[in-house]
Amino acid sequence: MKKNILLIHTGGTISMKMNETGAVLPNEQNPLIGISQKLAEFANITEIEAFNLPSPHITPKEMLELRDLIMKQANNGQVDGIVITHGTDTLEETAYFLELTTQFSFPIVLTGAMRSSNELGADGVYNLVEAVRVACDKNARDKGVIVVMNDEIHHSFNITKTSTSSVNTFQSPQYGPIGLVTKKVVHFHHAPIRRRFVEVHSIQKRVALLKVYAGMEADLIEMLLECHYDGVVLEGLGQGNVPPDVVKGIKELLNAKIPVVAVSRCFNGIAEGVYGYEGGGKSLEELGVIFATGINGQKARLKLLIGLNQVSAPVDMKEYFN
């Protein structure tokens, strides 16, 4: 029996066209609308256009709207899987946001394209068909939010955009894909070992993400206090270290009870408190900096934002980021 797949469009290159000047732009009519006839071969498709935005225009507000739309549709009827088309620039962030704020057994699959709908070698329809095939696969259940692009299945926890232009842009550094898609089969070879759900009703706090660099000073960090940020993620050096001057800014934030979360600017490995010198991760940990295990800066930022907005008891940040 064919599965019931809810297809939600949000925009991105997959929904764009290139004009005569070479500019890639959204269109009044999303070129993907109507493609559901082709997809009907694989599933019963219900199609919704939630937004038609380039993904740099997507904010946590749209992510929450998308989450609410998914909840509403899932409560309304029989949904066996959800496929979301999305721009690739912030796709990993929306995917991870949904991973933390939903807890369905059916799969939520995001896909996109690197070439717009009328460009040579356009990859949008191809990726969309594969995403629908994966969403229909029984082994996609209980995997959480996943991403299907370019014949690969990646988990939202691990995936990141690695190339500005290649169709092979989405990779899971350190971990690799959790499955692949061939002409004949959908093949899962890994599964996430745990999923985390945080209940949020609104996103009101503000969390900044700063990349640490050689010779960085404290002023940018201190400015976060003046700008009333509620938390910060620092993409530290190596295992999560910072230059000595930055420590002064970190201390000011921590004294003001603003959580400071550390990740690494390296894209392999895990940041943890190892070094005891001034600005070293171990001394930062002793000051109260929290290390986020296994996620990149943009995802740690969303995780902190979501944690700060949790509706019930305040999140134990140390445990939450472990």
Ligand SMILES: NC(=O)C[C@H](N)C(=O)O
């Ligand atoms: N390939 C893409 O979708 C990139 C585009 N700038 C977007 O994210 O909306």
